[in-house]
Amino acid sequence: MADTLMNKTSDYYIELEERFGAHNYHPLDVVIERGEGVWLTDVEGRRYLDCLSAYSAVNQGHCHPRIRQALVNQASRLSLVSRAFRNDQLGRLYARLHELTGYDRVLPMNSGAEAVETAVKAARKWGYQVKGIAPDRAEIIVCRDNFHGRTTTVISFSTEEAYRRDFGPFTPGFKIIPYGKADALEAAITPETAAVLLEPIQGEAGVIVPPDGYLRSVRDICTRHNVLMMADEIQTGLGRTGRLFACDHEEVRPDVMIIGKALSGGFYPISAVLSDDAVLGLFRPGDHGSTFGGNPLAAVVACEALDVLIEEGMIENAARLGEYFQERLAEINSPHIREVRGKGLLIGVVLKHDAGGARRFCEALRDRGILCKETRKHVIRLAPPLVITREEIDWVVTQLAEVLQMP
Numbered sequence: 001m002a003d004t005l006m007n008k009t010s011d012y013y014i015e016l017e018e019r020f021g022a023h024n025y026h027p028l029d030v031v032i033e034r035g036e037g038v039w040l041t042d043v044e045g046r047r048y049l050d051c052l053s054a055y056s057a058v059n060q061g062h063c064h065p066r067i068r069q070a071l072v073n074q075a076s077r078l079s080l081v082s083r084a085f086r087n088d089q090l091g092r093l094y095a096r097l098h099e100l101t102g103y104d105r106v107l108p109m110n111s112g113a114e115a116v117e118t119a120v121k122a123a124r125k126w127g128y129q130v131k132g133i134a135p136d137r138a139e140i141i142v143c144r145d146n147f148h149g150r151t152t153t154v155i156s157f158s159t160e161e162a163y164r165r166d167f168g169p170f171t172p173g174f175k176i177i178p179y180g181k182a183d184a185l186e187a188a189i190t191p192e193t194a195a196v197l198l199e200p201i202q203g204e205a206g207v208i209v210p211p212d213g214y215l216r217s218v219r220d221i222c223t224r225h226n227v228l229m230m231a232d233e234i235q236t237g238l239g240r241t242g243r244l245f246a247c248d249h250e251e252v253r254p255d256v257m258i259i260g261k262a263l264s265g266g267f268y269p270i271s272a273v274l275s276d277d278a279v280l281g282l283f284r285p286g287d288h289g290s291t292f293g294g295n296p297l298a299a300v301v302a303c304e305a306l307d308v309l310i311e312e313g314m315i316e317n318a319a320r321l322g323e324y325f326q327e328r329l330a331e332i333n334s335p336h337i338r339e340v341r342g343k344g345l346l347i348g349v350v351l352k353h354d355a356g357g358a359r360r361f362c363e364a365l366r367d368r369g370i371l372c373k374e375t376r377k378h379v380i381r382l383a384p385p386l387v388i389t390r391e392e393i394d395w396v397v398t399q400l401a402e403v404l405q406m407p
């Protein structure tokens with residue numbers, strides 16, 4: 001490979017990735033080297049407005065100066081000691097999360113999938129120790145078309161064939177029901193049900209918003225049957241839908257809250273499980289752990305990422321501009337659009353099945369300076385950083401309207 005070239009082109013980096021990387025993604029061919037706020041710059045100096053936000057991990061905007069400074073300061077003091085010793089930053093994050101969410105306890109991990117695994121373990125432990133389910137009989141109810149991550153246990157309860165093919169045998173103990181139907185949940189509950197795990201909006205499934213009142217009903221059913229309600233708000237949480245949590249839209253408080261992605265401010269992976277004493281209070285030393293979970297660098301970044309989100313009004317901006325964005329998108333006159341749906345700045349433009357798939361429109365948008373990614377086959381997901389402005393939304397809508405005129 002021509003390693004001596006001074007200014008390497010996108011093709012060079014693409015070639016390098018294709019040659020030496022596992023091909024477990026199908027990215028748009030754009031090679032980004034810088035980011036600031038909603039804007040990304042590729043290696044040829046072209047600018048793009050980011051409408052994906054790293055699947056909502058960058059709600060605060062790229063390279064937010066306050067989070068970056070917090071990271072740099074902490075990186076020169078202390079990065080990791082493991083949980084074998086205590087550090088002076090983790091308690092501060094716990095207290096901040098408690099103050100913000102009201103949950104008694106926090107269990108910090110790194111990736112979203114790990115936090116989901118942690119919640120599964122917590123629910124099972126609660127099922128045995130509190131609910132009195134017979135050993136190894138605990139069941140967790142999940143929803144069709146869910147996305148909770150990529151580990152072996154988590155794909156065990158996926159309904160997406162591509163996520164599962166050739167990865168069995170799978171972890172037992174999960175029951176799958178349709179999403180958005182409270183009756184189906186009630187019918188599926190048995191005395192061995194420990195928990196239901198769901199996304200308040202199914203992001204990866206194509207921004208599926210359940211019927212109004214669904215989360216409220218799930219909450220009531222769980223309470224009535226002594227079943228834990230566990231919300232995966234890794235994508236929908238931390239301001240994305242215009243409230244701190246998507247469950248807040250229905251004033252619903254899950255027993256277990258799973259967060260990740262934007263907790264990192266896009267800088268340093270961190271996820272967490274939140275709950276009251278009744279669940280996380282059951283963990284004892286040795287039950288669970290992670291070498292990097294709860295490290296001081298992650299704790300500092302997460303604290304600052306939360307502060308920035310709140311102090312800079314990003315959640316309100318997501319509510320206000322999310323509504324505006326959806327209104328403007330609904331005005332687009334294109335034969336390809338079937339529906340525009342979403343909440344706050346988590347929006348899906350659903351295309352008709354004869355539109356030829358969302359990918360070609362995403363590629364056309366890239367050529368016009370907007371980055372978004374098809375979700376499933378027929379949905380263009382629009383989820384820009386929460387710092388986007390009205391003028392930037394207007395520009396995105398104009399470009400999208402033009403692209404959607406393609407035959």
Ligand SMILES: *Cc1c(COP(=O)(O)O)cnc(C)c1O
Nearest residue numbers: 111112113147148149232234235
């Ligand atoms: C992204 C995501 C996950 C997995 O998070 P990772 O950090 O990629 O492991 C889990 N649940 C939801 C809803 C997600 O959007």
